[in-house]
Amino acid sequence: MCTTRILARSKAGFINQCTECENIHLAFGTALLSLRTEEYAEISSQIYYDVQHINDRINPNSKSIQIAHPMRPEFSLVLSKHELVQLNELVQEANILLSAYNLLNDDKK
Numbered sequence: 098m099c100t101t102r103i104l105a106r107s108k109a110g111f112i113n114q115c116t117e118c119e120n121i122h123l124a125f126g127t128a129l130l131s132l133r134t135e136e137y138a139e140i141s142s143q144i145y146y147d148v149q150h151i152n153d154r155i156n157p158n159s160k161s162i163q164i165a166h167p168m169r170p171e172f173s174l175v176l177s178k179h180e181l182v183q184l185n186e187l188v189q190e191a192n193i194l195l196s197a198y199n200l201l202n203d204d205k206k
Contacts, residue, residue, distance in 0.1 A: 102198075104191035106126050109183045112191040114198075121191075125182055125184050128174055130166065139167040148185040 099115035101122065106112070112126035121137040123130045130194060132140065155161055157178040164181075166173040176184065 099183050104194045107183065107187055109180070110187055112187060114195070121195075123188075125174065125187070126176075126180065130174075132167070136167040138166065141192060142169075144181070144185050144188050148181055151181070 099120070099122075100117060101113040101115050103172050104112045104114055104121070110123070112121060112123050115159065118133055121132045121134060123132060123137070123140070135201075143155060147164065151162075157176050160175045160177050160180075162176045162178065162181050164184075165174040174184075
């Protein structure tokens with residue numbers, strides 16, 4: 098069982114990290130992804146890219162944006178424009194703390 102630290106949370110979900118194995122748990126809506134740090138970095142980049150390149154003609158409430166799992170492409174999050182923005186905010190908040198933890202860990206080495 099993982100001992101976790103919260104990296105970010107909102108009404109829509111949370112992101113935490115196991116302090117032992119360093120896997121990251123991303124919960125959003127009804128989905129929970131357990132990701133290795135490399136997978137999290139990849140999905141985080143994809144989410145940020147998608148937010149920056151949203152088609153303004155997309156209905157903000159239509160679930161028309163697909164975020165594929167980095168290692169399991171048969172599993173995807175399907176989000177509305179509004180949900181994608183919410184998820185990106187959660188991810189960016191978590192990324193700030195992850196960067197801080199990584200800096201602290203580098204100092205200990």
